[in-house]
Amino acid sequence: MTHGSNDAVVAGVATKRKTEEPLWKPQTPLATNTHKFREFINTKRGLALVSYEELYTWSVEHIELFWSDVWEYTRTKSSSDYTHTLESDKAMDEIPRWFVGASLNYAENALDGMAGSQRTALYSLGEGRSLVTTTFADLHNQVRLCVSAMRRAGVAAGDRVAGYIPNIAETVVAFLAAASIGAIWSSTSTDFGTTAVLDRFAQIRPKILISTDATCYNGKPHSHVEKLAVVSRGLPSLQRVIVVPFNDGSPADLSSVPNVCLWGDFLASADANARLEFEQLPFDHPLLILFSSGTTGKPKCIVHGAGGILLQHRKELQITQDLGPDDVLFYYTTTGWMMWNWLVGALTVGTAIVLYEGSPLTPEPGVLWTMVDQLGITAFGTSAKYIQSLEDVGYWPGEKHSLETLKAIYTTASPLKPDSFDFVYNHIKSNVCLSSITGGTDICSLFCGANTSLPVYRGEIQTRGLGMAVECWVGPNQSVLGQSGDMVCVKPFPCMPVYFWNDNGGKRYHSAYFERYPHVWYQGDFIFINDTTGGVEMLGRSDGTLNPAGVRFGSAELYNIVDTYPEVADSLVVAQRQGADERVVMFLQMADGYQFSTDIVGKIRTQIRTRLSPRHVPALVLPATTGVPYTPNGKKVEIAVKALISELYRVAQEEGVDVALRTVKADEKTTSTLANPKSLLQFYNMPELLK
Structure with missing residues (x-):
């Protein structure tokens, strides 16, 4: 396939999109849960909605009715009913409460009635770890024991339980146990450095920390004890550190870790006869704390409510993605990414989940696809970068694996480029619903994403999510289709954060989402909504939007062009501030066997x-000799690079090049959260950036 027509994507300027034939269509749209849900609403409300577009419009025009119908359709369990759906007299930036008066428990909605179920709940495996299968009955029992042990350790509703831990079955048990009590869960992955972990956990003062003694990645074992000891000593609030041994039979020496005990010993401290009791809590009682990236200061502690996360995840997973008890969901994620919480949310719709810890390409590129066939995975989630990695190494899963059970593929972390859509359908599976999805830590869910009742178009996210009043704005109250602009959400939704931790008066919360457009949620993404298909294209972060001479456009547009060149393995595009203006800088990481040259630069400039x-042509194109900086979740690091090279330029102009190179340092809080922190050093060796 060839690229569609793409005119300049500039905010406020209409742009053409050639609408191609869909790459995939649902074979039985009337059998999807979206259709059944629409019929449910039609019957209940006396309506005659006949299409997804009509259902979507109704869902955002009548948000209280819509969300109450989601509650009923997904059979959300509560011990007391709500008196009203929404505090409708409050503006969106006043954070109105949802389902006022209801009492429920997140974990109960995942485990209720499962004490005797022999259906599989968890598959846990990874590098250095053999497959462990956990039934819902096993999970129920382990959560029961963990709850009892936590209560005996003094954990109560509102206390924080933290995990510095891999993506393993014990992590799910600990999370659900904390939720059963009403304690607040927060986790970060083991690849985070100690500074990054302490910057996060020190703010929330956890009572219990759950971790491990070792990890394995890319074929290499790594001791975790030294990092765990540093973090444990840096958290005076801790009363207990619980360690899940990497090797069950031979735990490491943990004498340097204060207040430590092994996972098995902790569970053994439980009352063996205790019943699993679920605390009944308000709809907005905190369930978990996620963290912002921390690129502009200490990470913001984003508190998410149990009811909002439960309802939103059930809407997405059950209604729009058709997942249920017959499905197996895998998402390649760490415990420090919101997608881990989204993955675990599938338990609330009865879906089995796969927990994988290790490299997705070790010992060979097909390791995850072998797992699809082995476990009967029906929905497979990953990052756009992983799909690109398969293309780069020439691995075609469809030729080497059956993939018979696979019916959906999800990608996120960064936009899935159009060529990668082709790769999936040509070289992975042709009859699969491929869904690029977008949301974020801010809502621990999706604004736009998958829907099995809709077609898939090349380069597009399928649709805006039901009940999410997402619009594209080119200015205050200036909503557009067929133009690029800022992603906003103009009406409240249940999974808005309930608050930020230690945010007196809500100032940081308001600044994060409501400062740009009063009373309207500003997500910080630059988007394009196709007025023909209803699909959405992500054009980059608004705070990373390129704005030379006042012309705004997204980095994704340049990536889509550069990615067509086999000579280039990867690229990074950022703006560099120069006084009141800025210039666009492109960095190219060359593929093996190719050299950076004026010839390739000229070709790329001409194509752009x-x-x-x-106006889109970069002012500078430079070689990225040590690679493009990434987060562990596969996101290109644009904002931190922009800040670094802008500060280098400013100091060089004001105080001289030598002073800039000597005094300007990359923020340690940023480098400690990168997958490849040494990649930032290359920007000090590019004199062109200082001129």
């Missing part, structure tokens, strides 16, 4: 000028 506009 021809396919986009002269």
Whole structure:
């Protein structure tokens, strides 16, 4: 397939999109849960909604009715009913409460009635770990014991339980146990450095920390004890550190870790006869704390409510993605990414989940696809970068694996480029619903994403989510289709954070989402909504939006062009501030066997000028000799690079090049959260950036 027509994507300027034939269509749309849900609403409300578009419009025009119908359709369990759905007299930035008066428990909605179920709940495996299968009955029993042990350790509703831990079955048990009590869960992955972990956990003062003694990645074992000891000593609030041994029979020496005990000993401290009791709590009682990236200061502690996360995840997983008790969901994620919480949310719709810890390409590129066939995975989630990695190494899963059970593939972390859509359908599976999805830590869910009742178009996210009043704005109250602009959400939704931790008066919360447009949620993404298909294209972060001479456009447009060149393995595009203006800088990581040259730079510049506009052509194109910086979750690090090279330029101009190179340092809080922190050093060796 060839690229569709792409004119310059500039905020406020109409742009053409050639609508191609869909790459996939649902074979039985009337059998999807979206159709059944629409019929449910039609019957209940006396309506005659006949299409997804009509259902979506109704869902955002009548948000209280819609969300109450989601509650009923998904059979949300509560011990007391709500008196009203929404505090409708409050503006969105006043954070109105949902389902006022209801009492429920997140874990109960995952485990109620499962004490005797022999259906599989968890598959846990990874590098250095053999497959462990956990039934819902086993999970129920382990959570029961963990709850008892936590209560005996003094954990109560509102206390924080933290995990510095891999993506393993014990992590799910600990999370659900904390939720059963009403304690607040927060986790970060073991690849985070101690500074990054303490910057997060020190703010929330956990009572219990759950971790491990070792990890394995890319074929290499790594001791975790030294990092765990540093973190444990840096958290005076801790009363207990619980360690899940990497090797069950031979735990490491843990004498340097204060207040430590092994996972098995902790569970043994439980009352063996205790019943699993679920604390009944308000709809907005905190369930978990996620963290912002921390690129502009200490990470923000984003508190998510149990009811909002439960309802939103059930809407997405059950209604729009058709997952249920017959499905097996895998998402490649760490415990420090919101997608881990989203993955675990599938338990609330009865879906088995797969927990994988290790490299997705070790010992060979097909390791995850072998797992699809082995476990009968029906929905497979990953990052756009992983799909690109398969392309780069020439691994075609469809030729080496059956993939018979696979019916959906999800990608996120960064936009899935159009060529990667082709790769999936040509080289993985042709009859699969491929869904690029977008949301974020801010809502621990999706704004736009998958829907099995809709077609898939090349390069597009399928749709805006039901009940999410997402619009594209080019200015205050200036909503557009067929143009690029800022992603906003103009009406409240249940999974808005309940508050930020230690945010007196809600100032940081308001600044994060409501400062740009009063009373309207500003997500910080630059998007394009196709007025023909209803699909959405992500064009980059608004705070990373390129704005030379006042012309705004997204980095994704340039990536889509550069990615067509086999000579280039990867690229990074950022703006560099120069006084009141800025210039666009592109960094190219060359593929093996190719050299950076004026010839390739000229070709790329010409293509950008021809396919986009002269305004899109980078002012500088430089080689990325040590690679493109990434987070562990596969997101390109644009904002931190922009800040670094902008500060280098400013100091060089004001105080001289030598002073800039000597005094300007990359923020340690940023480097400790990168997958490849040494990649930032290359920007000090590019004199062009200082001129």
